[in-house]
Structure formats: C-alpha cells, structure tokens
Amino acid sequence: MSDQPISLTPPPEGYADWLADLKSRIHTAQQRATLVVNRELVLLYWQIGQDILARQSAQGWGAKVIERLAHDLRTAFPEMKGFSRANLMYMRAFAQAWPDAEIVQQAVGQLPWGHNLVLLSRLKDPQQRLAYAQSAIKNGWSRNVLNIHIETRLLERSGTAVTNFDVRLPRPQSDLAQESLKDPYRLDFLGLGKEAGEREIENALVKHVTEFLLELGAGFAFVGRQVLLDVGGDEFFIDLLFYHLKLRCYVVIELKAGKFKPEHLGQLGFYLTAVDRQVKSEHDNQTIGLLLCKSKNKVVAEYALGDKTQPMGIAEYKLLESLPAELQTGLPSIEQLERELAGSDTFTEEKDS
Incomplete structure (x- = not known):
C-alpha cells in the first residue's frame, strides 16, 4: 500500500519544534544502539583473545590452532566478518595488552575495533594507549585522526x-x-x-x-x-x-x-x-x-x-x-593489517570506523 500524498497545508503550530525534537531523539537512539553493538563486539573479541591466551598457556597449543579456529568459526558463522587468522591474532594481542576487563568495558570498548588496532599497533605503553583512547572518545576522533595524533605525539x-x-x-x-x-x-x-x-x-x-x-x-x-x-x-x-x-x-x-x-x-x-x-x-x-x-x-x-x-x-x-623511533613496534601497522585482511575476511566495522 502506497503512502498517502502529503498535504500542502501548513503544519500546526509547534509541529516544526516537535519534529526537530523527534529527529534528535531518534538520532541519539541510533547512536546509542551503535555504541552498544560496538561495545559488545569489542568485548567478544577480547573474550576470544583471552580464551586463546588461556588455552595456549594451559594446554600448550601452538599457533596453528588459531588457523584452525579461523576456519571453523568462518564455517560456523559465514555471515560474520572478522574471523580471519590475522584478526584472531589481533584479538589475542588485544587481550594480552588489556588484561583488565573493566578497562575494556569502560574505556577502549567505546572505540571501534579499527581504533583499537591503531592503538595496539602504534603504542607499546599501556598508559599511553589508555590516554589516547580516552582522548579519542572525548573528542570524537576518527581512526585517521587518531593515527595522525599518535604519529605526531600530540598528548606528549x-x-x-x-x-x-x-x-x-x-x-x-x-x-x-x-x-x-x-x-x-x-x-x-x-x-x-x-x-x-x-x-x-x-x-x-x-x-x-x-x-x-x-x-x-x-x-x-x-x-x-x-x-x-x-x-x-x-x-x-x-x-x-x-x-x-x-x-x-x-x-x-x-x-x-x-x-x-x-x-x-x-x-x-x-x-x-x-x-x-x-x-x-x-x-x-x-x-x-x-x-x-x-x-x-x-x-x-x-x-x-x-x-x-x-x-x-x-x-x-x-x-x-621524522616519526620517533619509540613509536615503532613489533606488530604490523594498521595499513599492513588492512592489506592482509583485504578480501572476503575484511570486517565491515573496520571500514566504517
């Protein structure tokens, strides 16, 4: 059934303000929903990383188990992106970098996964990572802006x-x-x-x-x-x-x-x-x-x-x-990660962050 044509008569008094208020509330609700979904996804990735760390430590599993896990998860959840071997390795590194679940839930969990990969690949010191994460949340930095500020040592x-x-x-x-x-x-x-x-x-x-x-x-x-x-x-x-x-x-x-x-x-x-x-x-x-x-x-x-x-x-x-030497890490850069993840394994939230 098609919508009825909109009347060209002027709207009643107060309608414009009410419409503007509704739009604002809907937009706010959409933002909150996105934040909730993102926080749950980041927390899931952290939990998977914790599981990998715990099982490798307790049972002596080698790196090959991650490759098998990537295959099995993609088979079980073909509609979900982000279960490549490279990304699972980053989940493991992410969990290792943030052993405290409270920090993940209250701080870095508010950032998209792509932002967290920038923090992980660019900064070694946990306090520096947390400071840049908090600034990114406070100022609404995009991933590219976050990357620029880290490279130019903004907070330092x-x-x-x-x-x-x-x-x-x-x-x-x-x-x-x-x-x-x-x-x-x-x-x-x-x-x-x-x-x-x-x-x-x-x-x-x-x-x-x-x-x-x-x-x-x-x-x-x-x-x-x-x-x-x-x-x-x-x-x-x-x-x-x-x-x-x-x-x-x-x-x-x-x-x-x-x-x-x-x-x-x-x-x-x-x-x-x-x-x-x-x-x-x-x-x-x-x-x-x-x-x-x-x-x-x-x-x-x-x-x-x-x-x-x-x-x-x-x-x-x-x-x-030039970029200070202390910013260099053993982890691949975000650009290297994106190249490795290019193709069917690319996770959509990374592109949208």
Whole structure:
C-alpha cells in the first residue's frame, strides 16, 4: 500500500519544534544502539583473545590452532566478518595488552575495533594507549585522526609550552589554557624547508588552515591573518588571530623564524592589549598570546615571562621531523593489517570506523 500524498497545508503550530525534537531523539537512539553493538563486539573479541591466551598457556597449543579456529568459526558463522587468522591474532594481542576487563568495558570498548588496532599497533605503553583512547572518545576522533595524533605525539606535547598562565589566569581557565598549548608544534604538512621565513610560514599556514587547526587542537577557530589594528592612527598587523571556543577568548599567534628573544614579548603584549580594547566583547575572557619561534632557551623564556602581566606562552615549531623511533613496534601497522585482511575476511566495522 502506497503512502498517502502529503498535504500542502501548513503544519500546526509547534509541529516544526516537535519534529526537530523527534529527529534528535531518534538520532541519539541510533547512536546509542551503535555504541552498544560496538561495545559488545569489542568485548567478544577480547573474550576470544583471552580464551586463546588461556588455552595456549594451559594446554600448550601452538599457533596453528588459531588457523584452525579461523576456519571453523568462518564455517560456523559465514555471515560474520572478522574471523580471519590475522584478526584472531589481533584479538589475542588485544587481550594480552588489556588484561583488565573493566578497562575494556569502560574505556577502549567505546572505540571501534579499527581504533583499537591503531592503538595496539602504534603504542607499546599501556598508559599511553589508555590516554589516547580516552582522548579519542572525548573528542570524537576518527581512526585517521587518531593515527595522525599518535604519529605526531600530540598528548606528549600537550601542555608543555612555557607560559605564565598559572599566575595570570584564574583556575580552571589557567589549566585549560595550559593544556591547549603544546611544544613543539609540528608543521610538517606545510611542505617547507627548515629555513623558511615568517611570511612564508604564515602564507602556508593559511593555505593549510584545516591541518593547522587540527594541529592546534580542539576548540580553536580561525579568525584571520594580518589582522589590522588601528592604534592612534598607526596601523599594526597581527600575524594570526584565532578564537578558542572553550576558553572563550581570542588567541594571538605571532611567528618568529629565528630564536626566541625576550623583546619579542613586548610586541606580542602590545597586540594583546589592542585586541582586548578593540576586538573582544564584554562576554569574552582576557586575550592570550602564543609566540611560535624556531628555537628557544627554556630558561630565558621563563625569565622573560616572569614580569609579564598578560597571559602568554612560548613554543617552538618544527617544519620537518621524522616519526620517533619509540613509536615503532613489533606488530604490523594498521595499513599492513588492512592489506592482509583485504578480501572476503575484511570486517565491515573496520571500514566504517
């Protein structure tokens, strides 16, 4: 039976709001259902991995039992994906990496299996794995974004910039501001040589602003470059101006292609004052500044910030840097895994994660 044609008469008063509310509730229910299914699947994979570990340990079963198990499970459940030998090996490694069932249920179980494979293949340290898992859940990172953040050591760099936030900003704003800055900033995506100048870097950052926002982290919104400030009839230009949605304040970023010098903070402080007086509204918090330089002496930077009354941070940027050796593991990478699983054994949730 076909649906009746929709009446063209206007809907009753309040219908639009009710429809929007229903759509929101349905969408939320769909998301919850997906999370439940994913959590059950990850828990199942962990339980299978635990069984393999226990039986191999207690009964001395060799690696060949996994190959036989893969064949038998695929025969018994032809409609289910993910029972290849390679994936069973990852279930075993997953269970070995997370012996605590509570962590699986409450933390990594909230992530798709593909995310967990990235964590497993990229990170050796359990605390690092858990920290990246929690950040991925909190920020809704896709698998590719998670992979990028691990490769660029996002969490290891976060909160490490030299700042005076602890004495110039109230808590908890000071803590959030400190965590929002990192050191160094990885700008590998610019495709520039190590000797690039300030304007060249600035132009490239604007051209690749999406990648730069990803590197800056959650909460940053791009406002403009070479932002004009008219002070007493004289014109001044801010290199880059951002707004931080969580801190609810403007963030002035100044670029210096050389080594940090204390006098750089005088110019940055002038810009902060101008933005506070001319740009920010009464609802915005105090503007903060970030000086990005090619290199710095940490002690000199700390001394230079000591007498500054405005909230500022100093961090280095790196244009070219290879992947740290400690990120290499004995496990195959996620790309290698995908190649091995390509074909009939590819599990659908991996592709959708």
